[in-house]
Amino acid sequence: MTRLVASILCAAFAVIAGAGAASAMTIEKIVSPSGIEAWLVREKAVPLVTLNYAFHGGATQDEANKSGTANLAADLLDEGAGDLDGKTFHERLESHAIELGFQVGRDYIHGSLRSLNEYRDEAFDLLRLALSSPRFDADAIERIRRQELAGLQRDTTNPNDLASRRWWQTAFPDHPYGRETRGTLETLPRVTADDLRSYVRRVFARNELKISIVGDIDARTAGALIDRAFGALPAKNDLKSVANATPSGLGRRIVINVDVPQAVVTFGGQGIARQDPDFMAAYIVNHILGGGSFSSRLYREVREKRGLAYGVSDSLVWFRSAALVLGGTATRADRTADALAVIEQEIKRMADGGPTPDELAAAKSFLKGSYALTLDTSGKIATQLTQIQIDNLGIDYIQRRGALIDAVTIDDAKRVASRLYGGGMLVTVAGRPKGLTSSESTE
Amino acid sequence: MPQLEAEADAVVAQVIAKGVTEDELERTKTRLIADAVYAQDNQASMARWYGTALTTGASVNDVRHWPDRIRAVTADQVRDAARQWLDKRRSVTGYLIKDVSPQVEKRS
Numbered sequence: 097m098t099r100l101v102a103s104i105l106c107a108a109f110a111v112i113a114g115a116g117a118a119s120a121m122t123i124e125k126i127v128s129p130s131g132i133e134a135w136l137v138r139e140k141a142v143p144l145v146t147l148n149y150a151f152h153g154g155a156t157q158d159e160a161n162k163s164g165t166a167n168l169a170a171d172l173l174d175e176g177a178g179d180l181d182g183k184t185f186h187e188r189l190e191s192h193a194i195e196l197g198f199q200v201g202r203d204y205i206h207g208s209l210r211s212l213n214e215y216r217d218e219a220f221d222l223l224r225l226a227l228s229s230p231r232f233d234a235d236a237i238e239r240i241r242r243q244e245l246a247g248l249q250r251d252t253t254n255p256n257d258l259a260s261r262r263w264w265q266t267a268f269p270d271h272p273y274g275r276e277t278r279g280t281l282e283t284l285p286r287v288t289a290d291d292l293r294s295y296v297r298r299v300f301a302r303n304e305l306k307i308s309i310v311g312d313i314d315a316r317t318a319g320a321l322i323d324r325a326f327g328a329l330p331a332k333n334d335l336k337s338v339a340n341a342t343p344s345g346l347g348r349r350i351v352i353n354v355d356v357p358q359a360v361v362t363f364g365g366q367g368i369a370r371q372d373p374d375f376m377a378a379y380i381v382n383h384i385l386g387g388g389s390f391s392s393r394l395y396r397e398v399r400e401k402r403g404l405a406y407g408v409s410d411s412l413v414w415f416r417s418a419a420l421v422l423g424g425t426a427t428r429a430d431r432t433a434d435a436l437a438v439i440e441q442e443i444k445r446m447a448d449g450g451p452t453p454d455e456l457a458a459a460k461s462f463l464k465g466s467y468a469l470t471l472d473t474s475g476k477i478a479t480q481l482t483q484i485q486i487d488n489l490g491i492d493y494i495q496r497r498g499a500l501i502d503a504v505t506i507d508d509a510k511r512v513a514s515r516l517y518g519g520g521m522l523v524t525v526a527g528r529p530k531g532l533t534s535s536e537s538t539e
Numbered sequence: 540m541p542q543l544e545a546e547a548d549a550v551v552a553q554v555i556a557k558g559v560t561e562d563e564l565e566r567t568k569t570r571l572i573a574d575a576v577y578a579q580d581n582q583a584s585m586a587r588w589y590g591t592a593l594t595t596g597a598s599v600n601d602v603r604h605w606p607d608r609i610r611a612v613t614a615d616q617v618r619d620a621a622r623q624w625l626d627k628r629r630s631v632t633g634y635l636i637k638d639v640s641p642q643v644e645k646r647s
Contacts, residue, residue, distance in 0.1 A: 191566040193573030473581045
């Protein structure tokens with residue numbers, strides 16, 4: 097019922113706004129002439145096309161002593177390709193208002209493209225060049241590497257980065273997930289043009305490619321454009337395998353001393369796999385504990401009742417080879433210990449007793465009603481469709497999602513709360529938190 | 540810093556003296572018109588677009604025909620506008636520099 101109301105509301109928005117991005121949409125599975133599959137949403141209201149795609153093989157493919165390779169490669173894809181040097185390539189994008197982006201995650205490299213319909217052939221041609229013949233010119237590499245190094249240098253005094261990096265290093269020692277996607281001041285200078293070429297050659301292939309297209313475009317044209325951009329890529333990728341992992345260091349607290357007025361806290365533990373039958377129950381329970389809303393338990397106890405932080409939240413994070421619950425906050429140095437105590441107490445209260453039936457009902461209603469609001473642009477829809485493909489949830493997932501949420505009972509929620517929050521958390525704190533020390537000696 | 544400022548001033552002076560090239564004009568028009576199309580892809584930015592127009596004295600029609608008006612702009616008009624409005628005497632420059640004064644905690 098709520099889902100029905102939500103889609104009617106969205107249709108109304110669409111009419112008022114003249115844009116139909118969030119109106120009830122039909123997702124079509126299409127196959128290009130060369131055999132590449134993609135999901136397509138035809139949206140005729142606006143004369144543009146949005147593409148989102150992902151190749152399996154992100155920062156996990158970096159050599160341990162050359163972390164940041166994939167990220168640097170992605171930064172350089174639009175810095176010259178084929179016959180076009182970086183400046184010319186950027187001019188071609190700019191003069192046609194084509195938006196081309198690449199983003200490296202741990203497991204995947206994601207790409208996006210947005211173009212007016214009138215320039216979409218040019219857009220997909222430029223994408224083909226970027227994917228199949230990036231130049232990696234020496235001057236471009238050094239320019240972008242300097243940019244990245246300047247950012248990494250800044251991060252060495254940024255408490256957010258310090259807390260986060262230490263969390264990942266501690267949770268996943270000797271595992272690719274423990275390494276920073278952007279690399280470090282030590283590893284990034286080691287990356288060579290050959291490393292960048294090797295990354296592109298091994299990862300950009302057709303076999304584990306997920307593609308989503310949203311826009312004013314029919315299936316035949318979309319198929320032709322897909323082949324234009326991706327058709328010439330190798331049939332099969334050549335990836336290093338990544339071992340399954342669970343986070344280490346649960347129960348530990350690590351304080352990183354850095355001279356900043358606020359202390360930043362990162363906390364996290366074992367999460368739940370996306371394909372786990374209990375995932376949706378866990379998703380709801382986590383929303384109640386610390387999901388982004390202003391009514392979560394953590395938000396109420398840490399911010400509203402005690403004024404210890406401006407924000408506090410946690411979320412489920414899932415990868416191909418690990419699953420986490422991960423959260424954070426930032427507090428005054430003299431109240432960090434208090435904030436952390438409240439967070440730990442709320443996690444334990446949730447593990448022990450689960451949510452109340454009222455909390456469960458409110459969370460279900462929110463999560464069903466707000467979903468359509470997160471799909472309000474063609475870019476967001478395309479991104480979500482790619483994620484649904486990566487997570488292997490099926491083309492009807494958006495229709496089924498409401499029923500999956502409704503099916504979660506209070507008993508499910510309590511059982512999953514205990515499973516999710518009963519295992520302890522690894523906590524990293526960066527700053528000068530008064531009265532708070534590492535649970536074992538570090539620095 | 541003074542060098543950066545001088546370079547920026549030189550670019551402004553160049554536009555005032557010589558105007559912009561056809562290439563620059565076309566590229567900019569494409570981008571501005573694309574922005575109007577891309578804005579329609581996002582209900583929030585569309586609402587903001589209309590809201591800003593209506594609260595600053597423009598009409599719904601002005602928003603609708605904005606791309607046509609952008610299309611009609613000539614290089615000479617750009618140069619004339621630069622001459623009229625890019626006057627250094629009415630410019631303000633802000634500098635973010637290292638703070639040397641004592642810290643006072645402010646709360647908002």
